[in-house]
Amino acid sequence: MLCPRYISVSFLLFSLSLHAVNCAGPLYHFCFSQENYTANSPYGTNLNGLLNLLSTQVSSTGYGLGSSGEGQDQANGLALCRGDVSTTNCKTCVVDAGKELDDRCPYKKGAIIWYDNCLLKYSNIDFFGEIDNNNKFYMWNVQDVENSTSFNPKVKDLLSSLSNEAYANPKFYATGDLELDSSSKLYGLAQCTRDLSGLDCERGLDCKKCLDTAVSELPNCCEGKRGGRVVGGSCNVRYELYPFVDA
Numbered sequence: 577m578l579c580p581r582y583i584s585v586s587f588l589l590f591s592l593s594l595h596a597v598n599c600a601g602p603l604y605h606f607c608f609s610q611e612n613y614t615a616n617s618p619y620g621t622n623l624n625g626l627l628n629l630l631s632t633q634v635s636s637t638g639y640g641l642g643s644s645g646e647g648q649d650q651a652n653g654l655a656l657c658r659g660d661v662s663t664t665n666c667k668t669c670v671v672d673a674g675k676e677l678d679d680r681c682p683y684k685k686g687a688i689i690w691y692d693n694c695l696l697k698y699s700n701i702d703f704f705g706e707i708d709n710n711n712k713f714y715m716w717n718v719q720d721v722e723n724s725t726s727f728n729p730k731v732k733d734l735l736s737s738l739s740n741e742a743y744a745n746p747k748f749y750a751t752g753d754l755e756l757d758s759s760s761k762l763y764g765l766a767q768c769t770r771d772l773s774g775l776d777c778e779r780g781l782d783c784k785k786c787l788d789t790a791v792s793e794l795p796n797c798c799e800g801k802r803g804g805r806v807v808g809g810s811c812n813v814r815y816e817l818y819p820f821v822d823a
């Protein structure tokens with residue numbers, strides 16, 4: 577058996593400079609399903625209905641989850657905005673995400689796309705409540721810090737403590753900062769998709785597991801880099817040397 581994590585990591589290594597912080601375009605996407613649907617098919621109709629439903633749901637809570645249709649034609653989807661994003665910007669992001677996936681993954685039954693502000697995923701397979709180990713990518717700032725020996729452990733400390741905060745928070749979201757010296761601070765974020773939550777605490781532990789894995793993968797991309805992200809279908813962590821969320 578192939579290890580799914582190895583596959584995701586090996587396919588996805590790529591580098592992006594994070595200078596364009598105000599750019600609202602997509603970060604990355606996968607058309608992960610091998611299955612196609614056709615125009616005017618029940619799946620296509622259900623998917624459209626689902627995308628409308630999700631964009632309505634995110635307007636109130638920043639999170640949407642739902643299914644449309646039944647059996648083989650059922651479309652299942654999830655939308656999540658970063659915890660600080662306003663309801664208006666959240667809805668805009670999710671609506672754009674749906675259009676963008678329609679362009680980038682035409683007639684694919686399963687796809688996922690990430691922006692700074694949101695993620696959108698849909699599939700004919702019910703994926704709710706399961707950690708997504710397949711759809712994952714890394715991003716890093718191409719610039720190095722001066723002393724990575726002292727810097728890397730601080731990144732790990734901050735993101736590990738934010739992971740512990742995030743999974744205990746009902747929104748599965750935490751941000752924070754850590755003083756590096758008198759003139760610089762490290763800023764971090766950890767967030768899970770809320771389908772990993774449930775009434776039982778078992779599910780909250782999946783959020784923690786997902787985040788712990790993400791933090792442990794930082795050395796694959798981001799050692800000594802001035803900014804970095806491990807971004808998956810169920811959780812993501814990010815750090816920068818500048819503030820990147822709205823207070």
Ligand SMILES: *[C@@H]1O[C@H](CO)[C@@H](O)[C@H](O)[C@H]1NC(C)=O
Binds near residue numbers: 610611612
């Ligand atoms: C889906 O469409 C793609 C591109 O048109 C094609 O290469 C592929 O074989 C199709 N998949 C199936 C399962 O029919």
Ligand SMILES: *[C@@H]1O[C@H](CO)[C@@H](O)[C@H](O)[C@H]1NC(C)=O
Binds near residue numbers: 723724725726
């Ligand atoms: C980098 O940081 C480590 C740990 O704090 C320290 O021992 C080392 O001297 C520093 N290296 C430089 C070049 O400043």
